[in-house]
Amino acid sequence: MILNDSYMLSNGVAIPKLGLGTWMIEDDRAAQVVLDAVEIGYRHFDTAAGYGNERGVGEGIRNCGIARDQLFVTTKLEADYKTYAEAKAGIDGSLKVSGLDYFDLMIIHSPQPWAKFREGEHFFKGNLAAWQALEEAHQAGKLRAIGVSNFEQVDLDNILDHGTVKPVVNQILTHIGNTPFELIDYCQSKGVLVEAYSPIAHGKILADGKLADLAAKYGVSVPQICIRYCLQLGLLPLPRTATPAHMRGNAAVDFEISDADMAALKATEHFTDYGDASHFPVFGGKM
Known part of the structure; x- marks a missing residue:
């Protein structure tokens, strides 16, 4: 079962191969979502300061009855924090x-504050200042591993060339119809694990008839095809759901997509319709 499998990060820390995303899950619901997921078998949870639900996720982690060292919790430093002082305060x-x-x-x-996302400036100095704060927190034992999200190759190189600790992950928007193969290959060549957020394209890919046909061929659902696709590319998918039935379905991916079908999925026409999420920077055509 995929919930029992892990990748090994470049610093030797094990990370479960499937995580539960918590974006847009309200703080007062987050604890119960974590409790439900833990009961199903999830051990990897992804939150962020920007999601506004770190309190609820933390409550669920603390009260779930599973030893803390058996759980993997990721959070994210606010995108706007581009000074050492801001980042240090953000971590704490x-x-x-x-x-x-x-x-x-x-x-x-x-790499950019959301208001300036993909507008040309890379904030190299600010990202290195934030990285220094993360490195120090890592050294102090507050963080077992540190990484980045939404970083393009040039942003990643800035950290690789000037930091003293290598990022272990780059979390990026990746799904069928929007797979940045060149960036993925580059990250993997540097020993940086790629985490795929929105692997089901914010749910909008569910209406794709061709994917529905392929899912029927394998006797699975479209979300299961989407998650399995990411896993077979060596990625770590982070599907978001608050529904236990969907949590179970998303974890039932112990099947294999054939090489021919994977090739067809890789060539899927670029997908850009994210519905009500399209106004968010990462879904707004700036990736």
Whole structure:
């Protein structure tokens, strides 16, 4: 079962191969979502300061009855924090809000502040300042691993060339119809695990007739095809759901997509319709 499988990060820390995304899950619901997921078998949870639900996720982690060292919790440093002082305060703030003694992974949410996302400036100096704060928190035992999100190759190189700790992950928008193969290959060549957020394209890919036909061929659902696709590319998918039935379905991916079908999926026409999520920077055509 995929919930029992892990990748090994470049620093030797194990990370479960499937995580539960919590974006747009309200803080007062998050604890119960975590409790439901833990009961199903999930051990990997992805939150962020920007999601506004670190408190609820932390509550669920603390009260789920599973030893803390058997759980993997990721959070994200606010995208706007591009100074050492802001980042240091952000790290400590997330720990305080969540009620956790440490995070297993903390990542820079974006190389640019959201208001300037993909507008040309890379904020190299600011990202290195934030990275220094993450490195120090890692050294202090507050974070077991550190990484990045939404980083393009040039942003990643800035950290690889000038930081003293290598990022272990780059979390990026990846799904059938929007798979940045060149960036994925580059990350993997540097030993950086790629985490795929929105692997089901914010749910909008469910209406794709060709994917429905392929799912029927394998006797699975479209979300299961989407998640399996990411896993077969060596990625770590982070599907978001608050529904236990969907949690179970998303974890039932112990099947194999054939090489021919994988080739067809890789060649799927670019998907850009994210519905009500299209106004968010990462879904707004700036990736």
